[in-house]
Amino acid sequence: MKELRHLDDVSTLVLDPDKCVGCGLCTEVCPRAVFEMHQNKARIVDFNACMECGACVNNCPSEAISVNPGVG
Amino acid sequence: MKQAQGLGCNEAASQNRLKISTSGVTIMGSMEDRPSCPSEPDKPGNAYEKQGYRLCSYVGRFIPTDAGPVPLIKPKLTKDDLLSTFFVRCGMGRYSYTIAPGLYGIGIPDKNSEVLVTANFKLTFDHLRKELSGIHAWILVLDTKGINVWCAAGKGTFSTRELVKRIKTSSLEKIVDHKRLILPQLGATGVSAKEMKKQSGFRVIYGPVRAKDIPAFLKNNKTADKTMRQVTFSLYERFILTPVEIRMALKPALMVALAVFLLSGFGPGIFSFSGVWDRGLPAFFALITGILSGAFVTPVLLPHIPSRQFAVKGILSGTVFAVIFLLFSAPASHGISGLMALFLFSVTVSSYLAMNFTGATPFTSPSGVEKEMKRFIPVQLAGLVISSGLWIYSAF
Numbered sequence: 001m002k003e004l005r006h007l008d009d010v011s012t013l014v015l016d017p018d019k020c021v022g023c024g025l026c027t028e029v030c031p032r033a034v035f036e037m038h039q040n041k042a043r044i045v046d047f048n049a050c051m052e053c054g055a056c057v058n059n060c061p062s063e064a065i066s067v068n069p070g071v072g
Numbered sequence: 073m074k075q076a077q078g079l080g081c082n083e084a085a086s087q088n089r090l091k092i093s094t095s096g097v098t099i100m101g102s103m104e105d106r107p108s109c110p111s112e113p114d115k116p117g118n119a120y121e122k123q124g125y126r127l128c129s130y131v132g133r134f135i136p137t138d139a140g141p142v143p144l145i146k147p148k149l150t151k152d153d154l155l156s157t158f159f160v161r162c163g164m165g166r167y168s169y170t171i172a173p174g175l176y177g178i179g180i181p182d183k184n185s186e187v188l189v190t191a192n193f194k195l196t197f198d199h200l201r202k203e204l205s206g207i208h209a210w211i212l213v214l215d216t217k218g219i220n221v222w223c224a225a226g227k228g229t230f231s232t233r234e235l236v237k238r239i240k241t242s243s244l245e246k247i248v249d250h251k252r253l254i255l256p257q258l259g260a261t262g263v264s265a266k267e268m269k270k271q272s273g274f275r276v277i278y279g280p281v282r283a284k285d286i287p288a289f290l291k292n293n294k295t296a297d298k299t300m301r302q303v304t305f306s307l308y309e310r311f312i313l314t315p316v317e318i319r320m321a322l323k324p325a326l327m328v329a330l331a332v333f334l335l336s337g338f339g340p341g342i343f344s345f346s347g348v349w350d351r352g353l354p355a356f357f358a359l360i361t362g363i364l365s366g367a368f369v370t371p372v373l374l375p376h377i378p379s380r381q382f383a384v385k386g387i388l389s390g391t392v393f394a395v396i397f398l399l400f401s402a403p404a405s406h407g408i409s410g411l412m413a414l415f416l417f418s419v420t421v422s423s424y425l426a427m428n429f430t431g432a433t434p435f436t437s438p439s440g441v442e443k444e445m446k447r448f449i450p451v452q453l454a455g456l457v458i459s460s461g462l463w464i465y466s467a468f
Contacts, residue, residue: 004374004375004433004435006381006382006430006435006436006437006441006444007380007440007443007444008380010437010439010440011437011439011440012439025265028257028278028296028301029257030301031257031281031301031303031434032302032303032435033298033301033302050437051434051435051436051437051440052438052439053226054226054261055225055258055260055261056260058260058261058262058263059260059263059264059265061265069437069438069439069442
């Protein structure tokens with residue numbers, strides 16, 4: 001699956017490490033392994049794999065993540 | 073196509089069958105074996121007969137619970153299930169292929185059994201139940217209007233709201249003693265675990281992406297390993313989507329084909345019906361070549377075609393197939409401009425349809441698709457205009 005990739009540097013994914021409470025739920029729900037836990041905080045390890053599905057945003061308990069793809 | 077979810081209410085009544093006493097009557101042993109006497113058939117579904125309803129083929133029997141009888145489903149798919157799967161995969165009736173939302177059971181579930189949540193698209197439901205043989209669980213089917221989990225989560229029907237509502241209408245609190253739900257991971261796009269806890273008291277556990285990993289997930293203390301958490305897009309997974317891709321391309325393709333035949337009629341005599349046929353046919357086959365390249369070959373060979381941009385993949389695949397098509401079938405009488413027109417047209421169709429396939433993949437983002445479309449829609453439009461111009465020019 002790692003070889004199947006679309007365009008780089010297009011995702012609108014933003015993670016605010018200051019807001020992250022380290023629950024790790026984003027690493028669970030992301031179907032593209034974009035996040036990893038590092039010293040009790042989530043961090044983005046594969047930004048370009050993100051497809052802006054919003055699973056992480058929806059489940060983050062502290063609103064530390066956002067994606068804002070334009071409509072259409 | 074509305075189907076009855078449960079017919080359990082007449083269960084008790086039908087068990088109260090009239091029993092004829094046989095005391096004092098000796099039945100001769102040989103009478104029982106006489107093949108000419110039809111024996112009373114004892115089909116398991118008969119106990120659930122109810123006027124105006126038909127028992128769904130995937131329901132075996134009903135289990136009594138504190139919230140009333142709940143249908144127990146069979147894990148095994150029948151020939152009919154597989155046949156309907158085939159039709160739905162071909163794009164026929166796929167928007168009305170639903171099952172009734174609500175609670176079902178599989179195996180012999182009890183008050184401690186897990187609750188698996190899914191969508192009411194029958195294909196999704198079949199996909200789930202066929203992996204659950206030997207497992208005792210409850211299955212809560214949400215009303216996603218016959219759409220699969222991921223798409224429904226994206227569209228907002230597989231949602232926190234629907235889940236909260238369905239828990240209530242199914243009286244789940246009366247059926248299980250715990251407060252856990254196992255959701256398909258791809259449902260996370262539409263559900264917030266935090267909101268679920270707040271609104272319903274139920275804790276959401278995200279299961280694996282694929283139903284086939286559920287037995288391992290349950291055995292593994294409800295933890296999914298990395299491979300269970302990631303989407304895949306294998307050769308088979310890509311291939312199985314192509315009939316629907318082709319089917320969806322057919323309607324616009326029909327309009328384009330009409331336009332192509334019409335355009336082919338223009339020539340030195342302003343418009344000729346022989347031109348419509350003689351020149352229309354190769355142009356029509358150029359269209360078919362483009363459709364096969366863009367909606368079948370490109371999706372199937374996706375990772376093996378260079379470039380990350382689907383439109384470019386479509387151009388590359390389209391080029392190969394257009395050249396093959398022209399080498400084998402196009403008459404040289406069209407001249408260089410005619411051949412150029414056919415080539416360009418075929419490649420453009422391929423590029424457009426390949427780009428269209430981005431919507432069916434599990435790795436493109438809306439932002440990425442938008443960027444690609446902004447870049448390539450003008451290119452494809454130009455291709456269409458230039459090929460049309462060349463085609464008319466080549467007739468003179």
